[in-house]
Amino acid sequence: MRPLKTINLAGLAFFFSLLLLWEISSRSSALQVYFPPVSEVVLSLFRLMLSQELLGHVGKTVKRFLTGYFLSAVLAVGLGIILGYFRLAYAFFEMLIEFLRPMPSVAIIPVAILFLGIGDSMIVAVTVYACTWPILINTIDGVRNIDRTLIHTGRTFGLGQWKILRRIALPAASPYIVTGLRISLAIALILVTTAEMVVGGGGVGYFILDEERSLRTSNMYAGVVLIALLGYGLNQLFLYIERKMMAWHRGAAAEEIV
Amino acid sequence: MKWDRESKLNGLIVFLAVIPVWELISRLELVNPLFFPPMSKILWSLYLLVFSGDIPYQILMSLKRAAMGYFLAAVVFIPLGIAMGLFGWVHRILEVVIEMLRPIPPPAIVPVAILFFGLGDAMKVFVIFFTCAWPMLLNTIDGVRNIDRVLMDTAATFGLSRRRAVTRVILPAASPQIMTGLRISLAITLILVVISEMVGSTDGIGYFILDSQRRFKVDQMYAGMLSLAILGYALNQLFLLFYSSVLAWHKGLTRMER
Numbered sequence: 233m234r235p236l237k238t239i240n241l242a243g244l245a246f247f248f249s250l251l252l253l254w255e256i257s258s259r260s261s262a263l264q265v266y267f268p269p270v271s272e273v274v275l276s277l278f279r280l281m282l283s284q285e286l287l288g289h290v291g292k293t294v295k296r297f298l299t300g301y302f303l304s305a306v307l308a309v310g311l312g313i314i315l316g317y318f319r320l321a322y323a324f325f326e327m328l329i330e331f332l333r334p335m336p337s338v339a340i341i342p343v344a345i346l347f348l349g350i351g352d353s354m355i356v357a358v359t360v361y362a363c364t365w366p367i368l369i370n371t372i373d374g375v376r377n378i379d380r381t382l383i384h385t386g387r388t389f390g391l392g393q394w395k396i397l398r399r400i401a402l403p404a405a406s407p408y409i410v411t412g413l414r415i416s417l418a419i420a421l422i423l424v425t426t427a428e429m430v431v432g433g434g435g436v437g438y439f440i441l442d443e444e445r446s447l448r449t450s451n452m453y454a455g456v457v458l459i460a461l462l463g464y465g466l467n468q469l470f471l472y473i474e475r476k477m478m479a480w481h482r483g484a485a486a487e488e489i490v
Numbered sequence: 491m492k493w494d495r496e497s498k499l500n501g502l503i504v505f506l507a508v509i510p511v512w513e514l515i516s517r518l519e520l521v522n523p524l525f526f527p528p529m530s531k532i533l534w535s536l537y538l539l540v541f542s543g544d545i546p547y548q549i550l551m552s553l554k555r556a557a558m559g560y561f562l563a564a565v566v567f568i569p570l571g572i573a574m575g576l577f578g579w580v581h582r583i584l585e586v587v588i589e590m591l592r593p594i595p596p597p598a599i600v601p602v603a604i605l606f607f608g609l610g611d612a613m614k615v616f617v618i619f620f621t622c623a624w625p626m627l628l629n630t631i632d633g634v635r636n637i638d639r640v641l642m643d644t645a646a647t648f649g650l651s652r653r654r655a656v657t658r659v660i661l662p663a664a665s666p667q668i669m670t671g672l673r674i675s676l677a678i679t680l681i682l683v684v685i686s687e688m689v690g691s692t693d694g695i696g697y698f699i700l701d702s703q704r705r706f707k708v709d710q711m712y713a714g715m716l717s718l719a720i721l722g723y724a725l726n727q728l729f730l731l732f733y734s735s736v737l738a739w740h741k742g743l744t745r746m747e748r
Contacts, residue, residue: 242579243586250587266605320500327501328508334722336681338688339696339715342703346525346711418595422681425597429689430700437597441689444601452605456598464593 268450277454286439286458293424293435293462296352300359301420308364309409312371313401322372333369337362337419338426350431359423366419367412374408375401410474417470421463436462527709536713545698545717552694553721555611556683559618560675567623568668571630572660581631588627596621596678597685604690614686614694621682622675629674633667634660669733676729680722695721 251270258269280286315322340361341354348354382404386396402409428437440455509529515521516528539545574581599620600613607613637660645659661668687696695718702711 240582240585242582243584246583247586247590323497323500324504325501327498327505331505331719331723334677334680334726335715335719336677336684336722338681338684339699339718341688342700342711343715345703346708421595422597422685425595426685426688429597429600440598441601444605449605452601456594456602459598460590460594463595467593 265447265449268453272450273453273457276450277457280451280454286436286455289434289436289439290458290462292352293428293437293459296355296359296428296435297420297424297466299352300356300424301363301416303356304360304363304416304420305367305413307360308367308412309371309402311364312368312409312412313375313397313405315368316372316375316405317397317401322376329368333365337365337423341427341430344427345431350433352433354431355424355427355435358427359420362423363416363420366415367409370408370412370415371405374405377408378404406478410478414470414474417466418463421459421466425459524706525708527712531709532712532716535709536716539710539713540717545695545714548693548695548698548714549717549721552683552687552696555614555686555694556618556679558611559615559682560622560679562615563619563622563626563675564672566619567626568630568671571627571668571671572634572656572664574627575631575634575664576656576660588624592624596682597689600686600689603686609690609692613690614683617686618679618682621678625674625678626668626671629667629671630664633664633671636667637663665736669736673729673733676725677722680725684718 254267255269255271258264258267261267277286315325337358340358344354344358344361348357378401382400383396386400391399424435425437425440428435429441432438432442436455436459440452440459443449443452443455512526512529516523516526536545570584574584596617600617603613603616603620607616641659641663642655645655650658683694684696684699687694688700691697695714699711699714699718702708702714
């Protein structure tokens with residue numbers, strides 16, 4: 233439990249007075265379609281959860297998100313270590329990467345629709361594409377910034393190329409890799425929701441847009457709240473896992489020193 | 491001549507090699523050429539679209555929205571960030587609201603914006619404004635908070651008024667971090683323009699790409715993506731130019747005052 237002192241009372245008060253203002257102005261306004269009262273949004277959220285209508289959408293979104301995210305993590309970390317370690321490989325592909333990277337990744341959605349149709353595989357593919365960049369760039373940076381002595385030491389002790397990559401390059405670059413993974417977490421959610429909006433086929437992104445189009449606005453806001461909670465939850469989970477993983481890493485490093 | 495392994499030329503060769511390889515894959519029909527037209531055809535339609543004024547028009551539409559949202563966000567959120575960085579009470583009051591709004595994935599705000607602003611420019615401007623808020627705000631707050639106390643105390647000792655202290659001391663001292671926020675926001679802006687144009691628009695480069703795909707004008711779709719990649723690259727370079735010139739001004743000023 234947090235001590236009472238660290239709770240930001242002023243901030244909370246301001247937040248809830250905004251909600252209250254919303255509630256009152258909505259109830260007394262003709263624009264209730266646009267601005268349904270907060271209480272109604274909360275009620276819709278509960279109703280949708282109970283009717284399990286929303287849970288199906290959440291399940292779809294989470295499945296696509298996790299598949300895309302993990303695929304891109306494996307792909308980008310592997311590729312990044314190779315490109316970071318072998319100068320020649322990086323020299324070959326640097327320009328291609330620099331050209332493709334600034335292109336907004338969502339522009340790949342139409343291409344993915346062409347090749348993969350409008351199913352799950354298309355959404356996963358665009359997520360993989362978009363998430364790959366930050367992880368890749370950070371991994372390359374991480375590996376390039378490794379203290380050369382570490383690698384030389386590895387060589388001196390007769391480690392093979394593969395072992396050096398796995399036992400030295402990967403752990404030493406892991407702080408950078410984690411940064412890339414954290415950036416990609418937000419990007420993955422952006423790509424999944426966008427793709428769902430563009431092609432339909434279920435998911436929270438589709439749900440929000442669909443509710444807007446049918447002017448069930450309290451449901452729409454409920455969807456927005458839900459996806460914000462989803463994003464927040466995934467971020468917290470990531471931070472939790474990061475602490476665990478880095479603790480393990482620290483432990484292992486200490487062990488090897490001894 | 492000795493082969494320089496780290497020369498930029500290697501990258502250029504690989505980059506240019508993509509064109510004939512693409513052409514070959516398409517001509518040999520290794521991939522359905524309906525989805526994967528020859529590079530020559532793509533470049534030809536890019537040429538046609540550029541000189542018919544079609545792509546320049548779409549890009550101009552997108553740029554207009556991007557610029558409006560981006561600058562509006564900068565004008566609102568940088569001063570707000572400075573205020574939040576300087577005054578603890580402002581920070582405490584707004585903190586909870588910010589923490590509640592920040593996890594919302596940007597595309598989820600698109601339907602809400604459509605509801606309020608329709609499908610016009612205002613919708614896209616709002617979406618960009620909302621999304622750019624976080625990197626600009628948080629980086630400015632950080633920048634202001636990390637200013638060397640001695641600087642501020644010196645300003646106070648020399649009897650600078652609050653306003654002069656802000657413009658002459660705080661703004662320059664926090665500017666590297668503010669620039670970081672601006673750079674992150676630039677990439678986000680481009681992504682959000684494309685997203686909002688794909689979900690609800692009748693023009694703009696994002697719409698153009700998706701629409702070309704839906705009409706099966708695949709070569710035009712690739713041409714649009716190519717122009718988007720070039721646009722992204724150009725904007726990034728332009729920002730770097732701006733960045734170095736701003737910092738040069740900053741450096742010049744400090745030297746002059748000394």
